[in-house]
Amino acid sequence: MSVVPLERITVEPKAVANACVIWLHGLGDSGAGFAPVVPALGLKxxxxxxFIFPHAPEQAVTINSGYVMRSWYDIKGMDLLDRADIQGVxxxxxxxxxxxxxxxxxxxxADRIVLAGFSQGGVMSLFTGLRYPKKLAGIMGLSCYLPSGDKLPEKTSEQNSSTAILQHHGLQDEVVPHQAGVMAREALLSGGYQTQWQEYTMGHNVLPQQLFDIGRWLTARLS
Known part of the structure; x- marks a missing residue:
């Protein structure tokens, strides 16, 4: 099946690129929402x-009264164990x-590529990264959850069983409850994954210090 390439914003380094971060945005946003963060990462x-910041396709989202917006999948409701439309995922x-x-x-x-995402994009980065058939440099999920709630995705790949995973979550997240991130962390740890967890005093957003921390993590994976 042919796949129509996603529209995206690409930020090239000054030097010749030999690594890549694919960063997926959250519900209702676009790649433009995170493209400006690159200078804040504190990279050399x-x-x-x-850096590639793709735009999700537009579709109706049930939890938002069926409004059409950029979304990686439909969100059916608030139930942490049954929130994501798996066919859309x-x-x-x-x-x-x-x-x-x-x-x-x-x-x-692939082992020079990090798959990252925020909120709904983080759900996609965890799901896709854990199942990708080649080893990735890292997987980053910010303020997000697993589409299966407290369980790992089906058909995870052995190639990424030891891939470094970074999880960040806000203690006051009003959109994706802190407990949803904790459930994902516990499922990953139970599955033997190497996940690095960090909490921040924030809501459903990112902070300057957090971006700097991400930059250090990326440098360790891709330098």
Whole structure:
């Protein structure tokens, strides 16, 4: 099945890129929402990381009264164990995998690619990364949950069983409850994954210190 490439914003390094971060936005946002954060990551001036901020397709979202907006999948309700439309998750997984494969075709190997995301985008980064058939450099899920709630996705790949995972969550998150992130962390730890967990005194957003912490984590994975 051919996949229509996702529209995206690409931020190239000053040097020739030999690594890539694919960063997925949250519900109702677009790639433009996170593209400006690159300078705030505190990376070295001569870093070699390409950043890709794709735009999710537009679709009706049940929890938002059926309004059409950019969304990686439909959100059915507030139940943490049954929030994500799994068919939509699987459809977006195909699109995200195509982004990774596109970078591989350009000469950047999977083990030099980090899959990152915020909120709904973080759900997709965890789901896709855990199932991707080649080892990735890292998986980052910010203020998010697992689509299956307290369980790991089906058909996780052995190749990413030891991949570094970064999870951040706000203690006062009013959109994705802190407990949803904790459930994801516990499922990952129970599955033997190496996940690094960090909490921040914030709501459903990102902080300057958090971005700096992310930059250090990315540098350790991709330097």
């Amino acid at each position: 001036a001569d870093h070699t990381i390409r 699987l459809a977006s997984e195909i699109r995200v995998k195509a982004l990774i494969e596109e970078q591989e075709a350009l000469g950047i190997s």
